[in-house]
Amino acid sequence: MKLYDYFRSSAAYRVRIALNLKGIAVSRAHVHLVRGMQHDADYRARNPHGLVPALELDDGRVITQSLAIIEYLDETHPAPPLLPATPEDRARVRGIALAIAADIHPIDNLRVLQHLEATFAADAAARATWYAHWIALGFDALERDLAGDARTGRFCHGDAPTLADCFVVPQVANAHRARLDMARWPTLARIDAACQTVPAFTDAAPARQPDAE
């Protein structure tokens, strides 16, 4: 399998964590988003959406969307499981992941920030305020979710990493980059700190990738 990756992509970072947790080795191709490599015809032929990550299977078929890729990895490499056993708990873990994957990250994505600049002449300060707004709004709700549920343990769900933690850690990294003070979200900060003791998470960090700048 080959992962189309970019060190700073928060969505690719999720998949790197899942691959590490499962101990799955893949080859890598680096798609430099800021240089616009996602628009190259060769990449668009593989992934018309022009986003990363994408996972190319050995038969040439391509899976897009970080959550779909991680569910695929969990189905094809079941140990250790990234989803809990009951449907109710699985729904909770997917809900946490999607609160980030659907409600925070897409609104702050590079192409949206570029479109804000092009359309509304949003300068760097306005873009930074926009970026922080959606993280804070989403984290306020996630913090209430996590702090108010007895199923939260050392990690988002119990005492072993799940798919939800694969989404939380890259989003917390984005919050740090935006200089948000995580003290406002103590449960998220505590879970992130627990993840930072696990090599599967730290080895997936942007600064540790071969294409890091």
Place this chain on the structure above:
Amino acid sequence: MKLYDYFRSSAAYRVRIALNLKGIAVSRAHVHLVRGMQHDADYRARNPHGLVPALELDDGRVITQSLAIIEYLDETHPAPPLLPATPEDRARVRGIALAIAADIHPIDNLRVLQHLEATFAADAAARATWYAHWIALGFDALERDLAGDARTGRFCHGDAPTLADCFVVPQVANAHRARLDMARWPTLARIDAACQTVPAFTDAAPARQPDAE
């Protein structure tokens, strides 16, 4: 089970379709988003994210996020299945759903449009252009995905509805509301037309809901 619903919410519409395809009856509560009912303390206690849909289970626990809810319904009520049998095909169907759930809809959501108005003084015309931009960008890629894959049939994946169709139909409805010409996306238009012959889809339409205005 109780569904927290809003007739015009595209995310709630997805869940209504899935419930109908499964033949599952639930009670309903209507959360009027334009009147701001999602901010009420009573609703926020159930769903801190303040979005719809949310599915309240009989034990009081709440599942958020349309994709997590539909996966839960598929796991607990397996017939008819909304995901195909192989991991590769399941990943494809989830990828189509997420191309809408993560890459189109969140950027066009009501709260984002309201924030554009408040932050950048985006008037109705600017908001409409923004709204259409993200649908067109996403649909261009989805059209290539669907048209170029032999697994596409009468519906997104083969000849029976899947989870992917639950996401496509509400997004096509949004495109119609934005007066986009679906002729640009013939495969998406054809799949939507096939779905419109199935009562599970038509009965879930916003205009058919008890809270429709």
